Amino acid sequence: MLHFSSWKTVLIWLIVFVAALCAAPNLFTDASLPSWLPHKRVALGLDLQGGSHIVLKAERSDIVRERLESTVASVRGRLREAGIRYTGLAGTGQTIRVRITDPSEVDRAVTILTPVTAPAAGAPDPEVTLSKGNDGQLTLQITGKAIDRSLSATLTQSVEIVGRRAVEAGGIDPVIETRGADRLSVQVPGLADSQRFKDLLSQDGRLSFHLIDSSVSPQDAMRGTVPSRSRIVYSPDDPPDVYLVERAEVLSSADLGDFQVKPGNDEDSSILTFRFNPESARRFGELTRKNVGRSFAVLLDDQVIATSDIREPVTGDRGQIALNYSPEETEDLAAILRSGALPVTLTIVEERTIDPGLGAGSIRSGLVAGGVGAVLVIGLMVALYGVLGVIAGAALVVNIMMILAVLSLFGAPLTLPGVAGIVLTIGIAVDATVLIYERMREEVKGGMHLDQAIGVGYSRAFMTVVDANITTLIAAAILFYLGSDAIRGFAVTLAIGILTTAFTAFVFTRPLVVAWVRHRRLKHLPKSVHTDLFDGTNIRFMGIRRYSFTALAALSLVSMLAVTAIGMKLGIDFTGGSVIEVRSKQGPADLDDIRARLGELNIGDVQTRRLRDASNAIIRIEAQGGGENAEQSAITLVRSELADQYDFRRVETVGPAVSGELTKTATLGILASLAAILIYIWFRFEWQFAIGAIIATLHDVILTLGFFVVTGIEFNLTSVAALLVIVGYSLNDTVVVYDRMRENLRRYARMPLPILIDASINQTLSRTILTAATTLLALLALYLFGGEVIRSFALVMLFGVAVGTFSSIYIAAPVLILFRLRPKAFDDNEDGATDEKSGKATV
Structure with missing residues (x-):
């Protein structure tokens, strides 16, 4: 008879036994399992446990713009400090040009600007290159590698901030990873309100305090008489109010903490409270003492959300801002500020949310x-x-x-x-x-x-x-x-x-x-084997x-x-656009009503399809064609239109870059x-x-x-x-x-x-x-x-x-x-x- 060694048999059954032990937790609850058994279960994907998978794209153009502005400011400051006269200082893309007025000062200007070109800590090559041209022309070029390093650093910094915002939105154990050169992959299991999370991500969260410049009216400033130390900003209202504020920040969100919300005088207002750190409390107290009678503006992402008059010096370690926001909106703002400001704008380029x-x-x-x-x-x-x-x-x-x-x-x-x-x-x-x-x-x-x-x-x-x-x-x-x-x-x-x-x-x-x-x-094989039905076939x-x-x-x-x-009916993975699965809160889904209501939103072609369960329907919205943010804007419009009658069970959105x-x-x-x-x-x-x-x-x-x-x-x-x-x-x-x-x-x-x-x-x-x-x-x-x-x-x-x-x-x-x-x-x-x-x- 065929021999099969005992030790091989024992080894095989040992492997099967270990596999059974490892698989057992998936069949029983923790309470019914002995303590000596492994307790690791199969990790369910978001499409099985529910939650959101969102891909965020860091805008490289923002990195380039910020790097350009900081380099231009550094060149301006160094030349002015050295007393070197110049003209035509301007930057475009990754290139800065400046003309030195006195040709004899060109070499000294090069020496003064050389530190700008020094490599960053740990970098093998310069961040900026400097070259001389004719007639005192100097050209500084921000290298692509410098932008790449800045982009990588901002993505790494954003991981923790996005994770905190996911927790603020109600997520449990979010997983945030960098993907490629400019993407963040965010998975938030069990997220009940994906829209709030997306709203929290939609703002960078840069809070700053600026003194209002009253030397020139905003209207005159808009006509071109803007003082060099000031800039024009607007409120988020429609139509927006115009303000002229000093460029220098009095305070930023990094100087504040412990953001909380208190109710305002009515349901459409609320109060954002915060705590100064010791240094910022001293600095703000000194500033308000010197500027009694003036006003300051509070900016969120360069938009004025509140203004206040300085009637007396502000002392103490706590402050507050009265806002024309509902308590829910202010709570979202507090959540954003608690999580920290994003170093770069993040755009949602893909979303897959499952209820x-x-x-x-x-x-x-x-x-x-x-x-x-x-x-x-x-x-x-x-x-x-x-x-x-x-x-x-x-x-x-x-x-x-x-x-x-x-x-x-x-x-x-x-x-x-x-x-x-x-x-x-x-x-x-x-x-x-x-x-x-x-x-x-x-x-x-x-x-x-x-x-x-x-x-x-x-x-x-x-x-x-x-x-x-x-x-x-x-x-x-x-x-x-x-x-x-x-x-x-x-x-x-x-x-x-x-x-x-x-x-x-x-x-x-x-x-x-x-x-x-x-x-x-x-x-011989027993008669219970019946596959001889195919024996003797001689099919040509x-x-x-x-x-x-x-x-x-x-x-x-x-x-x-x-x-x-x-042509095939291509899905949104390849064409871009959105697919939404909704469930009627009462009765069957009314496809004609859905098409009629969404047709008034000016979001392009809308297709609907009823599922086997008549209360469920699929809504497909064509790609919006207005950039990555346009897809999310369309989803927001659909939610606001249908939320009263339908629950949103699945949302998939793919932007043009991802498709x-x-x-x-x-x-x-x-x-x-x-x-x-x-x-x-x-x-x-x-x-x-x-x-x-x-x-x-x-x-x-x-x-x-x-x-x-x-x-x-x-x-x-x-x-x-x-x-x-x-x-x-x-x-x-x-x-x-x-x-x-x-x-x-x-x-x-x-x-x-x-x-x-x-x-x-x-x-x-x-x-x-x-x-x-x-x-x-x-x-x-x-x-x-x-x-x-x-x-x-x-x-x-x-x-x-x-x-x-x-x-x-x-x-x-x-x-x-x-x-x-x-x-x-x-x-x-x-x-x-x-x-x-x-x-x-x-x-």
Whole structure:
């Protein structure tokens, strides 16, 4: 009998036991778990637990402007202090020019300005370069690296401030990370009021006190008589009031603290109180003592929010500002000031907000879909393989448990697409097991003893499974590169599922199969294995290859024409704009009323769609075209218009900068995936196999894109994920058939290629049908029970799996004949052939 060492068995069960311990916290509450068990659970993505994911962009132009202004001020101050006369001091972009009046003073001016060009602390090169021109012209150029360093520093400084504002808005454990050169990624789990958080981010929060300049009226100042020490500012009112204030700050928010709110005289007013630090209290007391009778203005982000007369010196460590704000507005202002001023303006370029209730519903739908899919798949395996099917079912349960254990241990977030990845894994996980079982059955059918057939089945199926799953791993790696957190969650779950599937199929099931064979003393497979239904098939697939290939080529051409002429319905990931899911507070959602009310807001085309639950509706708003801030302005208008009758369950907004990047990244991702897979197939097989695999894959992609056109399903980042998984699955199926063809090429060196291909397809037909069936069953469960958000993904996958299975036979195989896989001398007779040993026709 086949020997399987005891220590290997113990090690395998130890791994399974540890995985069970790590996965257990996800099934029970903390109170019901022993203290010695691990308590880490799978971290839920924002789309499952609710919350906001916001991407903020730091405006590089603000950094450039501030750096330009500070450099110009430094040049002005140094030249004046040195008594060097100049003219024409001005800055544009990153360039400052100044003309020294006396040519003999040029060299001294260069010496005076040299400190301006000194490298910053720790910087390897100068921040500013200085060059001399004709007629006393000096040019200072702020380097791009200096701007980059300033931008990086301000982003790092902004992380903590944005985190404090998220907490002020009610967020719990926000996660803020820098992304790229100018972005911040902000995730705030469980955030109940995303609009308040966005409002807190909309203001930089720079509070400053300035004395009002009364030497010139604001009207005269606007006509051009602005004193050099003063500047014009406005109030946020409509129409705004005009003020002339001194440039020098009396106080800033850095001098104050402990911002609190007290009610005002009426509901539309309130009082902001604060505490001076000791130095600012002394300085402000001295200033007010010297300026009794004058007035000062309080500016927030360079807008006057309050003014006050100085009637007497201000002493003490506390102060207050009377505001014409509601208590709620003043509380938001206090929250902004408590968190600190942002060093740079941050613009929201992407938002994905999920209501916690919607996330809980997605979890329930995912559990139901997974449970139904597992029952269907295990039921089919038991019906076809009997006890072997029970072992396959046990492996599937262990597989899911190990996925949960790995996600728990490493803290990888489980997203809604990740749930879909687990359900998809349920369908494709049995592929490796079916390959092993069918290989065992073939060897037994060929006369080999069962215990020998077990070893041969596992060893010969191993490289086939590796080759087939590497292609899906490549697709998962490309998906992870695409960058969307939800799609990354899908890629991680899919990749983990592939690895755990390999363990359960080749390591976990083997000792169980051996133990069963030993216990029953079996020499042949029992009659409970019913996959012999496919034995003896002699379908001449290649006999109609010219017709099928022509028909599929024509269908692909029609699909390409449809994509080009009609076009797909692109989602906001690629076009920009907003998608909002609302739920009526009473009765069904009234789509006509929603369109009519939003049509009056001047926000462009508004599309509405009712979901299966009549109280829920989807609202899509076209890209606003007014820059990044315009998208958020449109969302604010929609909220104010519909908030009285509808709850906002999901808000997704993508600005023009992000949509352009996502389009480029998705295109490159698909091309990179195809290229990487081509290289791998080329490396593992002959070049004709690689060409055949890519042509079949392109066929699947083109037909799937045509499916998007015909059905009107929105094409977004989740659709890209579906495309890449279809690519991986199609190649998985193709590689299995190719692997059998390669094996038969070695065994039957002179068999005509069409007959050899037919034989290979017929020999792997049971595996092809069973894998397609289990995958389709899992996807059907996902489509029916997975919830509204993931339904389109499941439908596209259903179509893609069916097309991918078909193309492995009728596209990938005929290409091998077209490109002359073997020399023509071996293929003179395409319609009949003889095995060189037996002399009989072989299929």
